[in-house]
Amino acid sequence: MAATFNWAQTYGSSGGPTTTDLGSSGNLFNFKNADDATASNYASYPVTPGNPSYEVWIRAHFTSTFSSIDNLQFWMSTDFSPNTGLSVKYKANNVGSYVTPINTTSSIATTAIPTADPGTANVSIGGSLTGALVAAGYSDYIVLQVQTTGSAPSGDSSLAIFTLQYDEA
Amino acid sequence: MNDLSIDRAKTIDYEFECLYPAGDGNWQVTHQDYGTPQEKHFSDIDLEKIEIFRLNGKGRFYGVDLRNGEMNLNGTSLFFDLGVKALPNGENSRLIPKKYTLIYFRRIRNDFTPDGVIKRMIYCFGWQTDIDGESYQRIICVDEHGRLLVSNKK
Numbered sequence: 001m002a003a004t005f006n007w008a009q010t011y012g013s014s015g016g017p018t019t020t021d022l023g024s025s026g027n028l029f030n031f032k033n034a035d036d037a038t039a040s041n042y043a044s045y046p047v048t049p050g051n052p053s054y055e056v057w058i059r060a061h062f063t064s065t066f067s068s069i070d071n072l073q074f075w076m077s078t079d080f081s082p083n084t085g086l087s088v089k090y091k092a093n094n095v096g097s098y099v100t101p102i103n104t105t106s107s108i109a110t111t112a113i114p115t116a117d118p119g120t121a122n123v124s125i126g127g128s129l130t131g132a133l134v135a136a137g138y139s140d141y142i143v144l145q146v147q148t149t150g151s152a153p154s155g156d157s158s159l160a161i162f163t164l165q166y167d168e169a
Numbered sequence: 170m171n172d173l174s175i176d177r178a179k180t181i182d183y184e185f186e187c188l189y190p191a192g193d194g195n196w197q198v199t200h201q202d203y204g205t206p207q208e209k210h211f212s213d214i215d216l217e218k219i220e221i222f223r224l225n226g227k228g229r230f231y232g233v234d235l236r237n238g239e240m241n242l243n244g245t246s247l248f249f250d251l252g253v254k255a256l257p258n259g260e261n262s263r264l265i266p267k268k269y270t271l272i273y274f275r276r277i278r279n280d281f282t283p284d285g286v287i288k289r290m291i292y293c294f295g296w297q298t299d300i301d302g303e304s305y306q307r308i309i310c311v312d313e314h315g316r317l318l319v320s321n322k323k
Contacts, residue, residue, distance in 0.1 A: 169211035
């Protein structure tokens with residue numbers, strides 16, 4: 001059986017959310033003014049300067065045969081360029097319960113996302129940064145939001161690159 | 170299988186093998202056999218019985234002898250001195266492990282670019298020991314080029 005990794009996004013109302021695997025390669029999601037798992041429709045839902053995007057709720061989804069997966073480290077390895085007026089906020093530690101995403105300033109994703117390897121786990125599993133998966137499953141949620149100022153240029157931004165590192169035994 | 174997902178690597182740079190004592194100076198050797206139906210995982214290793222752990226690949230080998238903590242880095246022997254611990258009476262006591270437990274994992278980094286994923290893997294092995302209720306780890310990580318990273322953790 002081939003081991004696989006996917007990013008999984010959850011969207012919709014917390015009363016009936018939808019979780020879908022995005023895959024792992026290419027333009028998997030865009031920050032936009034809509035809550036769905038469709039990357040390609042971002043132009044129809046632009047984030048206007050001065051406003052935040054909808055929160056994006058993603059998780060690392062592991063399926064395979066493995067002994068353990070732990071020490072998840074997540075960061076933005078390439079920032080938007082230029083990044084004028086753009087900042088990415090996140091929370092990835094102990095976000096175990098899904099809450100309907102919002103497009104106002106997030107009270108969950110409040111920390112600037114690291115732009116270099118954080119060196120230690122910053123994505124929890126089972127509510128703990130020292131948690132581990134010993135069978136197929138998900139990390140806890142990573143909640144992302146791009147926040148903008150009025151100085152953010154109009155039009156498409158460049159694409160940021162995110163990195164996930166983990167230990168597999 | 171979702172064709173958008175990351176397949177497990179078709180091959181890996183270093184496969185492990187485990188040497189267990191088989192009596193009369195002989196060894197029972199088990200191989201990882203990566204990518205085969207017989208593939209072994211870390212959980213398949215008998216941590217109570219294994220005496221030597223090796224990574225083989227790229228024409229190189231790296232290993233740890235769990236009888237004495239000796240690392241073998243492609244023919245170069247490496248021991249770790251844990252130093253001394255200050256005693257309440259002001260004297261120092263040398264920290265000497267009584268038992269070494271294997272550590273092994275692969276650290277996998279995925280960079281999710283617009284054009285695809287860039288996957289990198291390093292292979293980490295070493296030992297953990299408890300002395301006076303404190304845990305000590307010594308880990309060597311090796312990449313596909315044979316570059317080494319030493320990681321110490323009390």
